[in-house]
Amino acid sequence: MNNVTSTADPEGNREMILILTPLARFYQEYWDNLMKLTYPHELITLGFIIPKNKEGHAATAALQEQVTKTQKLGPEKNRFASIIIERQDFDPPLQSQNEAERHKMENQKARRAAMSRARNSLLFTTLGPSVSWVLWLDSDIIETPPTLIQDLASHDKAIIVPNCFQRYYDAKDKRMAERPYDFNSWQDSDPARKLGEAMGPDDILLEGYAEMATYRTLMAYLANDSGDAKQEIPLDGVGGTALMVKAEVHRDGAMFPPFPFYHLIETEGFAKMAKRLGWSATGLPNYKVYHYNE
């Protein structure tokens, strides 16, 4: 019997959070950041899906070492409610491609379709009756505010996305700097809609490619250093590097389409599907999380 809520005060209401991570490579910084989250760990379940290949075996071993350290040997207050590791049989979406190779347009469709299947499998397998929120967190997100869960939930939105940036060393200025990383959170545009209408039924729109100019408004470019971290904008597409979703949105049927859905797939298709179900997505342009720099 269920009576779960998803509210702006999840801690006060003892709401269970399911953090889902498709894992190709294990980054210690990802785990360290996870450990620093101040949301009560006993209300957090972690779910991972890891490809059944050589790299996946290594990632699993590294992950399990940390799991043992935290769940068996560490202080009780650090322990998570439970940790589920799923190994995937189908073709891994996260082959060991380098960044340039991975971003090639022709590779994107297959890669993101496979990633969709991984996300769906993980979601359908782990979303139990007691979960209030699902936080999608990619394995290469290595820095977030420790209050990430409370901060995102406080907006009380069905789907909410922080802005994903990347720190790098600026050789010219000889100092650390940061740049936008995830371009999948956007507001739709007429040119993009028209591009879609002119496409074949199985073609997809992709963001961030010069040969397919969408003129969408990208959240990545809306960050403002002196801006309010709580500023909200409506979104039509969302990225999945960090993405918080009320469990009822998924329970309604919103998943990550591996097939072109209104010419969109994966997390962008998810936002569209959620919209078809009557939900909407919100972005936080000035609230940042950081991606690993390869």
Place this chain on the structure above:
Amino acid sequence: MNNVTSTADPEGNREMILILTPLARFYQEYWDNLMKLTYPHELITLGFIIPKNKEGHAATAALQEQVTKTQKLGPEKNRFASIIIERQDFDPPLQSQNEAERHKMENQKARRAAMSRARNSLLFTTLGPSVSWVLWLDSDIIETPPTLIQDLASHDKAIIVPNCFQRYYDAKDKRMAERPYDFNSWQDSDPARKLGEAMGPDDILLEGYAEMATYRTLMAYLANDSGDAKQEIPLDGVGGTALMVKAEVHRDGAMFPPFPFYHLIETEGFAKMAKRLGWSATGLPNYKVYHYNE
């Protein structure tokens, strides 16, 4: 860690079956039929979703009485692995409409959209990592062969559907007879495809209405009294009164679209979505299950 299979010999391979039932009214005959299934009960989990209204409360009470009888007081071999009851908050798809009212075309879209949400919520909430097969079984299916699970699985198909009939008293011939009941299992037709193409994006195709002649081949009419119970036919749409699905099809993302998906919703939309994911559906025209006669 998962290593589940879905094979033609589920019993031999100790495969877990999840039987999912959206329940509006409790029929003792449904439960009695369930109890007679010869598939080892310790490999079966039952999941129910019941609306939070007066009728739902009554159904829950009746169900729980049987659950207690079976799980606590009955012989061990009759007990199921576990039983999950979910109460749904949103508008019940299964209002207490009489059959004529329920079948009105204008009521069908809203009713089946709500039913889709109920199915999705139940599915997303109960499909754990150890499940091999999902058997959708409506609460008004009161008679099946006791070997239903083994029989359906033996075909080793991604999605398989028996033919749903109804027994009735033939007043003219003064004897019991039977007639087709579920018309949602079909093979597509050119006229139906053309109807779809001419429709608005939010319109849906429905089967069994004179004002919308689809000329689809309906499995309901293909049953042959002397036919082979193992005869298979390919299907494009499926009904959900009894419907067996390999868990990996759902894990891939196949759900029951509450919105028009290629002008199809609910179980018919599910078949289309599964097809978009690369799976196909099979019907058994001569293998029958029976629906309650109101």
